Amino acid sequence: MKFVTFHRPGDPKARLGLDNNDDETYTDLTARFPDDPAFASMLALIDAGDRGLDAAWHAYQRLDGSALVARDAVTLLPPFTPRRMRDCGLMVSHLRQSMSRTARWLTTHTDDERSYGTFYEQMDGAFRALYDPSTPVQFAERNPQTVSAPHAVLEWPAESEHLDYELELAAVIGKGGSRIAAADAEDHIFGYTVYNDWTLRDVQARNVLGGGDAHGDAKDFPQSNSFGPCVVTRDEIGDPHDLRMTVRVNGEVWGEGSSSQMIHTFPQAVEDISAREEIVAGEVWGTGTVRNGSSFEIGRRLPRPAFVELEIEKIGILSQYVVPAP
Known part of the structure; x- marks a missing residue:
């Protein structure tokens, strides 16, 4: 359903x-x-x-x-305000492309004398553990109060020149608990949805340059965490680890991928995270961005205005308009 x-x-x-x-x-x-x-x-x-x-x-x-x-x-409204939002490192293949673009941006848009290679190595070192499937699932917190509705009009933040989308699959936790075995994890998943992890790329790059992380105010700003247009129960999805994923901007396909790129499954994530802390019903967990699921990593920039559609097989299309600030 x-x-x-x-x-x-x-x-x-x-x-x-x-x-x-x-x-x-x-x-x-x-x-x-x-x-x-x-x-x-x-x-x-x-x-x-x-x-x-x-x-x-x-x-x-x-x-x-x-x-x-x-x-x-x-x-349509946001499906709900999550009790907690986590963006998990279940898909990581887009990171190296994104880090390469960030390193190039820093060498051409700042006065820092460090080389492209130095920037890249520093970022790669920070994220290297994520590429190892044997590493416990990592996640970054998102602010649930920044959710936005399907079909909503998103105002381009004035402090950024490079607003970007990120196409992700997300799971909705249906039952809480601690120390949940992977074999029992599906009973704790209510369903799945499409998640757009809107990101300010220039703000993110400057945060990295200043020694900060890649999240924070580059990710959590008004209406920056959108998901929907619906939540689909897990029985209707079947296997969530092999779904087609597509991005369109103003009607043109800008990226295609599959949830088969995940290096950790949702049951593994439930087991790993619940072993460290209690999880609760009503959480939303993103997978991380599918490869070619952001404009930054493919060397393109959103026009102003833009109509962005993120589609995942068996779930639907999460669409939003992006307009310039007044």
């Missing part, structure tokens, strides 16, 4: 919706089950576990006309 969050015309209340798979309608689950707290929000559904999913499946099989809404009559 595919779940969305939306509001209806003239009603700002966020509602949980179910995609009826007819390309025309959603079922407004909040209206269909007004007295059931499991359908008050996506997080409530996740917390309800199998009971909520069973009721949603019943609604999917037996449509109620009074709860149907036209897809083109509603406004």
Whole structure:
């Protein structure tokens, strides 16, 4: 099943919706089950576990006309505000391309006298452990308060000349716990979604130059963490480690890849991370960027304005407009 969050015309209340798979309608689950707290929000559904999913499946099989809404009559919202966001190092093959571009940018856009090779070696040393599949899964925190909606208009931050997208698959944690075995990990995954890890490349490069990390304010800025347009339950995805992934900018394909590039699986990530700390339901975990899944690494720059579409097989298209700041 595919779940969305939306509001209806003239009603700002966020509602949980179910995609009826007819390309025309959603079922407004909040209206269909007004007295059931499991359908008050996506997080409530996740917390309800199998009971909520069973009721949603019943609604999917037996449509109620009074709860149907036209897809083109509603406004999609972020699926939910995650209780925690982690960008994990499950895909790392794009890093060397990105580091090479960053090293080149630093040698041509700053007064630092260090060479391209010196910059590259420093960054490669910092990330080298990520390339080893035997290394425990690493992750960087993201700010859940910066999520943005599918189809939203994203304002290009004035402090940056190089805004970039990053195409990632993401898992939604459905059940918390500690020290979870990989063999049991799938029971802790609610579903999957498309994640765009928007990044300010020039800010990121300057942070690296100043001895900082590659994340921080280069990643977390208003509306910088978008995911959606839906959350798809894991049973509908099947194997999440072999999905086609595509980026289009203004209708032109700018990158293609596959989740088969992952060097760690989601079950491995659940096992590794839960061994170090408790995980909770309602977390969102990105995989890291698929190779050629950002404009920076392929030597291109987003135009202003731009319409960016990130598509993952079996999930859908996460699209957003990027416009210049006033």
